[in-house]
Amino acid sequence: MLHIVNKSATERNSLESALRMATKGSAVLLIEDAVYAATQGSVAAAKIKSAMADVQIYALGPDLDARGMSSRVLDGVKVVDYGGFVDLVTEHNSCQSWL
Amino acid sequence: MLHIVNKSATERNSLESALRMATKGSAVLLIEDAVYAATQGSVAAAKIKSAMADVQIYALGPDLDARGMSSRVLDGVKVVDYGGFVDLVTEHNSCQSWL
Amino acid sequence: MKIGIMVSEGPYNHQASDTAYLFARNAIEKGHSVPRVFFYHDGVNNSTKLTQPPQDDRNVVNRWSKLAEDHGVDLVVCVAAGMRRGITDDILAPGFRISGLGQLVEAGIQCDRLVTFGD
């Protein structure tokens, strides 16, 4: 299953809920303002780092670029473009957006 | 100064920011989904309780009623109606909505 | 006292416009004046006369129009925000007018208080 998170983890609780419900082996894609959580120095980065043991974390590159955050991405987070986003949706048997 | 908070403290960070910026003697009014923070048993209630030493906490009664929360309000929180909301705005020299 | 209001969200999806209306009505009932309500961001969507809410629900747009008619409240829709979202003179409900952001700053200067309602 692919979990899609679009809100900043320093503003809302949706990343935390998504990580709580992400079963081992599932994937979490950060898009829009959620990409900040995957950057070095953010207090939210701790949540991403501890989640990476069980789930694969992806972040949408164009959203990182638009926020000036491309050079700060945490090691282990895979950056994808919109085509990669499409691939993640088709490769997983279902997806959920944590709005 | 009157600080107005309208979002649930278990969903967003706005109550926390308002309390961080509320100087001693100022007032914090909880409206809409923010009223849940002033109810017994919520994890957010701890933030309200510790803030009450320095600031006065108000909650909008009609919003508590609409959410079935009127009987659960924390001791020390003053419940006001829309008229009371108007009074709070006029009695303080300025107000800020933490959207 | 003169109380200005800003509304930043559209009708129904968020409670902001409901709370702003009830606040304004109660302020007027208490003898204050609400010279202007400024609609900004998605708040401009409160001004369309095309809404048809269910019969058993409140009519957010009509309530604002009536408040303007009964109490002379100036309902101003931001022109730039309105253009982005498709609010034009042709679909404007009674009592609303389209004008610039300067009307918001002016309300801040001339009113004793400015209260914002949004998401």
Added chain:
Amino acid sequence: MKIGIMVSEGPYNHQASDTAYLFARNAIEKGHSVPRVFFYHDGVNNSTKLTQPPQDDRNVVNRWSKLAEDHGVDLVVCVAAGMRRGITDDILAPGFRISGLGQLVEAGIQCDRLVTFGD
């Protein structure tokens, strides 16, 4: 693969409609089909032909219309959500149509994936 999309926020105020559009366009470029985009909640506001964004900005509504024209994407606006917010046939942009919530459930049944974009 058939990928259905739901959009829950209006244009410009939130990034949801932009992300949904770019996702849809890339899905089609990769050889998938996007049979239907369903607009719900404030998402219905993507369908008005009255928007006039600044010259140097993207036109969210026109992009959706063009995607419908070029690739046969069925752009469905929820009738009940649209009535609440003032979306009527008179102001509908090309390629959009108004229909019931059943069209969302049907997209869920008949598409291989359903992806939601919102606030």
Added chain:
Amino acid sequence: MSDMMDDMDEGGEGVVKKFMFVNRKAPHGTIYALEGLEVVLISAAFDQDVSMVFVDDGVYELIKGVNTKGIEVKDFSKTYRALEGYDIEKLYVEKASMDARGLTEDDLIVDVTVLDSAEMANLMAEQDVVISY
């Protein structure tokens, strides 16, 4: 457009998918709870395997004792009781979300199944279509 509709009609007959509606928002502050219910009621006509889950502030949707007169909006909380009449009987709440808000099953307007977070996560992972607010 009608081509696409035909295309969609193709394998549509007799398919039963697992639909999950995830409610994460408090009522009244936003319209998601109310408009979310409308989708669930419509979905009942399609003979799918429908479940509704309530996590985070979504559990507040089910609270007893609501009185919406003061905010002048409709009280739709009784609609949750009507779900059974539409054969929508799978209602799940997450225990951690209830605990964090000081709520118990006695506070809720309908009968629900309480799941721990791991059980809820497994249930979500089994779904074909997840619609979330």
Added chain:
Amino acid sequence: MSDMMDDMDEGGEGVVKKFMFVNRKAPHGTIYALEGLEVVLISAAFDQDVSMVFVDDGVYELIKGVNTKGIEVKDFSKTYRALEGYDIEKLYVEKASMDARGLTEDDLIVDVTVLDSAEMANLMAEQDVVISY
């Protein structure tokens, strides 16, 4: 309506109020940063005492090195540099918000004054009009 406008015009001449614009949202995910800037630019024409503050995710609005091509929206980050030309020179950021996001002044596109939370709170308390997003 015109009566009310006259009424509003009354004591308007020569008044200088303290206006504060509070930015708490990240750019691009929502329009508040962009449309908030538009209000600030207009306010410059009214000869008021204007300040802009950046707290919480609002500090992300000032980050260097933005490239919005991929999401196909305008890059308005350079507008913050133009504020000086409008005599909007009071820009404040909260240190705690910067620290929580791993940011320093070197990461920002404009010169700002960094305040601790107590200083920021005192500055807010002094204002006549606070407009917040």
